[in-house]
Amino acid sequence: MTVRVGVLGATGAVGQRLIQMIDPHPDFELAALTASSSSAGKSYREAAKWRVETPIPDDVAEMTVVATDPDEVPDDVDLLFSSLPSSVGEDVEPAFVEDGYVMSSNSSNFRTDDDIPLTIPEVNPDHLGLIEVQRDERGWDGAMIKNPNCSTITMVPPLAALDEAFGLTDVRVSTLQAVSGAGYDGVTSMEIIDNAIPHIGGEEQKMETESQKLLGEFDGAEVQWHDADVAASCNRIPTLDGHLENVWADTEEDITTEDAAEAMREYESIDLPTSPDQLIHVFEEPDRPQPRLDRMRDDGMQVSVGGFRETTDGVQFNCLAHNTMRGAAGASLLNGELLLEEGYL
Amino acid sequence: MTVRVGVLGATGAVGQRLIQMIDPHPDFELAALTASSSSAGKSYREAAKWRVETPIPDDVAEMTVVATDPDEVPDDVDLLFSSLPSSVGEDVEPAFVEDGYVMSSNSSNFRTDDDIPLTIPEVNPDHLGLIEVQRDERGWDGAMIKNPNCSTITMVPPLAALDEAFGLTDVRVSTLQAVSGAGYDGVTSMEIIDNAIPHIGGEEQKMETESQKLLGEFDGAEVQWHDADVAASCNRIPTLDGHLENVWADTEEDITTEDAAEAMREYESIDLPTSPDQLIHVFEEPDRPQPRLDRMRDDGMQVSVGGFRETTDGVQFNCLAHNTMRGAAGASLLNGELLLEEGYL
Amino acid sequence: MTVRVGVLGATGAVGQRLIQMIDPHPDFELAALTASSSSAGKSYREAAKWRVETPIPDDVAEMTVVATDPDEVPDDVDLLFSSLPSSVGEDVEPAFVEDGYVMSSNSSNFRTDDDIPLTIPEVNPDHLGLIEVQRDERGWDGAMIKNPNCSTITMVPPLAALDEAFGLTDVRVSTLQAVSGAGYDGVTSMEIIDNAIPHIGGEEQKMETESQKLLGEFDGAEVQWHDADVAASCNRIPTLDGHLENVWADTEEDITTEDAAEAMREYESIDLPTSPDQLIHVFEEPDRPQPRLDRMRDDGMQVSVGGFRETTDGVQFNCLAHNTMRGAAGASLLNGELLLEEGYL
Amino acid sequence: MTVRVGVLGATGAVGQRLIQMIDPHPDFELAALTASSSSAGKSYREAAKWRVETPIPDDVAEMTVVATDPDEVPDDVDLLFSSLPSSVGEDVEPAFVEDGYVMSSNSSNFRTDDDIPLTIPEVNPDHLGLIEVQRDERGWDGAMIKNPNCSTITMVPPLAALDEAFGLTDVRVSTLQAVSGAGYDGVTSMEIIDNAIPHIGGEEQKMETESQKLLGEFDGAEVQWHDADVAASCNRIPTLDGHLENVWADTEEDITTEDAAEAMREYESIDLPTSPDQLIHVFEEPDRPQPRLDRMRDDGMQVSVGGFRETTDGVQFNCLAHNTMRGAAGASLLNGELLLEEGYL
Structure with missing residues (x-):
């Protein structure tokens, strides 16, 4: 049973690293890639200027990029990784979580909010408990957790x-x-x-x-x-x-x-x-x-x-x-694995 | 009245910077350049692989390099700048000072000795007073002062x-x-x-x-x-x-x-x-x-x-x-100017 | 008798080099600086992010930047140096020359046009003769010459x-x-x-x-x-x-x-x-x-x-x-000096 | 049946790459590492300042380095890879080959000699035929082949x-x-x-x-x-x-x-x-x-x-x-594989 995951902001540097790391992942399967509306409708190969040292995975290259909008992402996506610019994530990330998505985000907004878990799984996995607080306070069905800078x-x-x-x-x-x-x-x-x-x-x-x-x-x-x-x-x-x-x-x-x-x-x-x-x-x-x-x-x-x-x-x-493996893409991925391990998916 | 100066270790990186700075100096005149015995007898142009961005001064280029030995440096040289490797300076620098030379040195040896002035002229010029202590204790006629790292x-x-x-x-x-x-x-x-x-x-x-x-x-x-x-x-x-x-x-x-x-x-x-x-x-x-x-x-x-x-x-x-202007060559040069100003030459 | 000069595109990298070179120039005096309309009205210090290794000249820093428009540049400016992006210069440069300005331009447009002198003063100064052809054909009062890439x-x-x-x-x-x-x-x-x-x-x-x-x-x-x-x-x-x-x-x-x-x-x-x-x-x-x-x-x-x-x-x-001294700013400046020498100003 | 191989000049940059590539090799087994006499007797870990991005293989680290001398290399070594400095290889490489060793060398000496195969296996494998000429002319029992620069x-x-x-x-x-x-x-x-x-x-x-x-x-x-x-x-x-x-x-x-x-x-x-x-x-x-x-x-x-x-x-x-994979270490390794394939081992 693999988890269907989406990447928000999939064409940027962290998004590319995420795709490189998720593609061979044992538990996760790439099911949605989003980018700005100017990239929507293009194949990922066209939309992304791929700069990772390993070649772009073939199946990912042919996926169609959609706009970063809850209506554009399939409902059967279980987990979202967000590497959106913080100015974009400010409004869009809550919209996804309100819609019921569970999100592991690398964006810097909300990191120090009281009810948002900021976690490094090896250091403070118990902070995930804030998700209950978050759901109570914000009325969210989904969940949002962040990794640090x-x-x-x-x-x-x-x-x-x-x-x-x-x-x-x-x-x-x-x-x-x-x-x-x-x-x-x-x-x-x-x-x-x-x-x-x-x-x-x-x-x-x-x-x-x-x-x-x-x-x-x-x-x-x-x-x-x-x-x-x-x-x-x-x-x-x-x-x-x-x-x-x-x-x-x-x-x-x-x-x-x-x-x-x-x-x-x-x-x-x-x-x-x-x-x-x-x-x-x-x-x-x-x-x-x-x-x-x-x-x-x-x-x-x-x-x-x-x-x-x-x-x-x-x-x-x-x-x-x-900084982009342990520090950004890998940090988000680990948080996604923690969400799975702890039963939030 | 210009002061006749010598540079010990004249072919190295700091030595080259010293020469670049001394050449147009209002009070100092280059009178001796020393290097290892393998360079002795060569013109400075031959002995040094000049790597400073400004061309090697013509008159300096034609000077003959001598060995780093008190017997090889003319007696009428008033002030020595030393940019010797510390392993070389350990023995040779005291030999020059015993011989009566006044020396401003960039080498790291002796810097924290009790009777050796370690000075930045703008910060602690009064430490030059240690020269009297040094002469008393070591029986030196000359003087040795150091600039820091x-x-x-x-x-x-x-x-x-x-x-x-x-x-x-x-x-x-x-x-x-x-x-x-x-x-x-x-x-x-x-x-x-x-x-x-x-x-x-x-x-x-x-x-x-x-x-x-x-x-x-x-x-x-x-x-x-x-x-x-x-x-x-x-x-x-x-x-x-x-x-x-x-x-x-x-x-x-x-x-x-x-x-x-x-x-x-x-x-x-x-x-x-x-x-x-x-x-x-x-x-x-x-x-x-x-x-x-x-x-x-x-x-x-x-x-x-x-x-x-x-x-x-x-x-x-x-x-x-x-680091090589204010930090090394320029630091030694300033110390030489301080020695002149304070009447030690 | 100094020549009053203007720099079109004064805030960019080549524009900054031009200002650095023109400021101490014996024959040229900076009289106008233009940039995009978003910079118009600001002091040059505010408008330009100065990145040249020598400090921004004080008098230039206080000049007011105007839009790159013939109506905004004083009529008593005798010579314009253009370092506009070629996409901008395409339309604006001819507008200035039609208005009677003499221009030495570094922009890449027009360089291989038949009636535009493309000159390195030390190599082909006689190509300046194309200015007469250019005036005949285009009905220009001013003149436009280019330096190469x-x-x-x-x-x-x-x-x-x-x-x-x-x-x-x-x-x-x-x-x-x-x-x-x-x-x-x-x-x-x-x-x-x-x-x-x-x-x-x-x-x-x-x-x-x-x-x-x-x-x-x-x-x-x-x-x-x-x-x-x-x-x-x-x-x-x-x-x-x-x-x-x-x-x-x-x-x-x-x-x-x-x-x-x-x-x-x-x-x-x-x-x-x-x-x-x-x-x-x-x-x-x-x-x-x-x-x-x-x-x-x-x-x-x-x-x-x-x-x-x-x-x-x-x-x-x-x-x-x-590349930015001999190759761009200095090349334009030399062309300006050639225009002066040959009596076009 | 693996081939027992030795690396001459094993502590240098190309030697390290060779070891990195030979360690997991299906046909080759590291059996001897040589370096200058000052390193002889030390473990490879001590002798080499390992600078490859992957860690030094554990078993290689504990091997004892011997001097680059035919008497020091075990006779049951079938194939030598040489990454000796050319000044060293000049005398030593022929000594090994006279002694019967088969050698794939990256050193620049002998490359253009008439009877020395200079080969890129994918380009001119047939040049290996020069080994017969070489044996005839030089009376060698072993063989020496070179890869280019x-x-x-x-x-x-x-x-x-x-x-x-x-x-x-x-x-x-x-x-x-x-x-x-x-x-x-x-x-x-x-x-x-x-x-x-x-x-x-x-x-x-x-x-x-x-x-x-x-x-x-x-x-x-x-x-x-x-x-x-x-x-x-x-x-x-x-x-x-x-x-x-x-x-x-x-x-x-x-x-x-x-x-x-x-x-x-x-x-x-x-x-x-x-x-x-x-x-x-x-x-x-x-x-x-x-x-x-x-x-x-x-x-x-x-x-x-x-x-x-x-x-x-x-x-x-x-x-x-x-340049150090395809261009040096990998080139020698390929030549070694070619020697095996063509029956010279």
Whole structure:
């Protein structure tokens, strides 16, 4: 029994990754692809400028794209993945959920709303319980869950491991983010060759608020956000894929670098089809992880850490994840798998 | 009256920048160029693989390179600039100073020795007083002063401005460093294209210790190092020149971002031939400074800052300087100008 | 007596370069800046996102931008430089010239029209004579002259030197073009990092036809295009500025590499304020010219060549020029200087 | 029955690729790894700085590296792959073959010697017959065959297709070569970021002579080199992997672009374990093949072509192959497979 899934915003960079990952998926079957009305009626091959390194799957290429409208998507689609631009998703995503669809969305809107689960399945699967709250409050038949921003996803698993073991107080994080995080056309070559950009609009705030929500406690009615003091500084650099982050994490208990590494190595993962065998890989080499060498570990779904050093109040370390695999498309896919596992489909 | 100067290690990347900057200098005249013994006897044109964007000065090109040995450098040379590899400088630099030469050195050895002035002329010119201590203790006729590491130089001027105005307590700094900081052959293209390297051997320690010494108080006999808690995380990225740094600075007083910007804008510079009119330029745009756009401000000698945000205990901001101009060759040149100004030549 | 000039399309990449070059110009004074109607009424500082490495000139920053319309440009402007997108220039450029303005344009439209001078002042200044033909045929009071495409400008001076000395028959040229040639937003970072694009739409044809017209003979009434067989293959690579080109040039006479180099070295330049002392610099080193090292020779206005090898029917060599200095803004500026020199203003 | 193979020069970039490709090979089993004497005695994990994107195979990691000396390699090794630097291979490779080993070598020495087969299995497998000549003349018990240079391998399959169908006369080729072609440390980041280098020492000659030998006819006693006039211009650009080449091929018969494409599409491949199903992929899109998007087609073993245009005497087109897969390690591996297939092991 496969689940029939649709992808909203299927022609964009994240949409393409989603299709690449869903096509061979054991439980999901592509049943609908939506895009802007100018693409509706075209074959996916015509509508999408395919830029993934593996060829476009043949059967997907011949599917007909429909407009991003609940009336255009077949009713027997069980699950929607949304990679809509947030300006588009603002109005359209609720329309789908009101119509009864269950949605795993990568769009940034609604992420910090009280009744919207923001989940990384390996970290806070219980936040899915907010779906009941959401249905009560909004009168929705369907459900909407969100995955966090790609830069947030990279650091939260190691932070969650530290928090669980030693209690987290303060976080300072500086990011070196790949250009693909801004979408295919997001960063021009003139902006970034031989350069770096020390600010990504809205990204600092997302990292600070989303991580507090992700690390928060769900008490059955609401999520008590974590009170760690998080400050982020986000930079764009000339790499294609893979966000590298320098983190200073202060903890309640005094810890050694080995304590920290151990907590991350042993952090329990959830068993979903797309989740890696080990969520966090710990490098011994001080100059790893590196984006190009390590972003594709475990099919791009593993988070890597390394470079541990003790500080006065905790540890500093580096972490890395593939921003469009673990960080966007794969994050949504995992959330879809979680919805299936937890009986929401 | 021009000062006759020599450059030790004249064929390397920093040596070439020094020559480019000294050639048109109002007070300095190139009188000796040294390199390894394999280059001795050759013209500078033959010995150096010139890689600076401006052509090699004609008169310099025809100078004969001599070995890096006190016996080979003419006695009437008044001032030596050293850009020797630290492994070479370890033995050779003291030999020159014992011989009576006054030396401004960029090599990393001796930088944190008690009796060696480590100076940024605009920040701690009074540390030059250590020369008397040095002469007493080591029996040297000459003098040796050092400039800090390029990544340290970038952040210390803005930190000094904050410290002077509000008292500095904690510093966290994450760097995005250009490949030229490792020398011409230091980073291979296979290592860095589409990549970033989250560790630079020894660099983190240099930033942590050198900044404490630079911000310290000289009491006439010794430098009391600043007790700020400094932790650094150093990254190499695919840029050619210009180190960009994300800084979190905690201060004793509560400050706003405008307080911080104001203190930096008004930080007093010293008047030396190569020092910029304004030491620190404050950008209003949140996405500046950027390496390629801003590294050459004021002939590569200005430090730029921007991106101020308030944090719980202070401010975060970004800073940038040209690592081989302000950060290495220009830093040594400024120290040479300071030695002249203060009557040591 | 300075000439009052206007820049059409002043906010784009070529427009910015033009302003950077015109601001300190001995004979030209900026009197009008135009842009799309959405920018009209704003200060230039507001309207343009300034991306040149030198700061925006203060007086220019405060000028008010007007719409690109003959009625909006003051009548006492003597000379217009156009860097309009070709789709815009198609209709608007003739409107200005009909109105009596003299125009030096970088836009690609009209370049191969029979009565439009397409000129590189150092190569074919006599083609300016077409202005009389143009006035007769079109009834224009003003005048319109064009400069060629940046990739064409790079190779035509060395080809002209060979043609003049030995007669040119066949040309094969392969280009390695910088991203700035496509405008600031023309090439995304995802397209070009760790990549190359072996085709630039329309560029091959431009190189083939424009070079034949430039090397043609003007007989007082029309230009007899050169009958050399020219075939081009154009590639975009991850460099910022500077087009590098591999050329095979077959000649009527048998020549040595030294014959070819000599002809280029001795090729006579014209004496205009912005023209370089020597038009073509010949490198002896086989691995030069290189874009980053050599694009700024003589303020970006010199063409460099090197790598000569004999072939069965001629020579092969490499050439380089700065595509937005020599190749676009500087090319238009030189044409403006030629118009002044020849009495058209 | 697997063949026991050894890799000479196993720690270098090509050696690492060879190991990555041999490890899962159906017919070959790694039995010996050699490196310089300083690495002898170490485990491969210690001796090699592994830089391939897939992890080092566990069993290979624990193998002990021996010196590159016939006495150190077990006698029961049936086949040697050599990726030695040519300066090392000059003396050592013949020593192994005299000792009876059969060798498939990627080193550039001996490639154009009369009695050394230089082969691309899909193009000129019959040249293997030179082994008999070689044994007669040199008194060798073993055998030595070579694969061509990576830049030659990229263009020869499409040229062979044209030659077979229409007769090849003249070739002009301009290359855009990746940095990995120079080995891991071959090109520094300072040399190539925002730059291109219009010359690769010796590479032009290799492309010109090797292609003539590869396209030559073996008459049972010697190879009659093809008399096509080949001229190459080689450039290094800032890409990691994948050589892109612009080719002008003149043919005896008049041909259309579709004739050329058809000949390439239908060019017959040989059936070896590592050879692609189709040797040459023809792109319809004018801006393909591109290095990053297309280098890994068919596991990096396919050659891609596109951008056909008619010229006066033939066609121009672009071609691309992965320089360390199809171009070096994979080329040697294919030659090893050919030796097995043809009964030389």
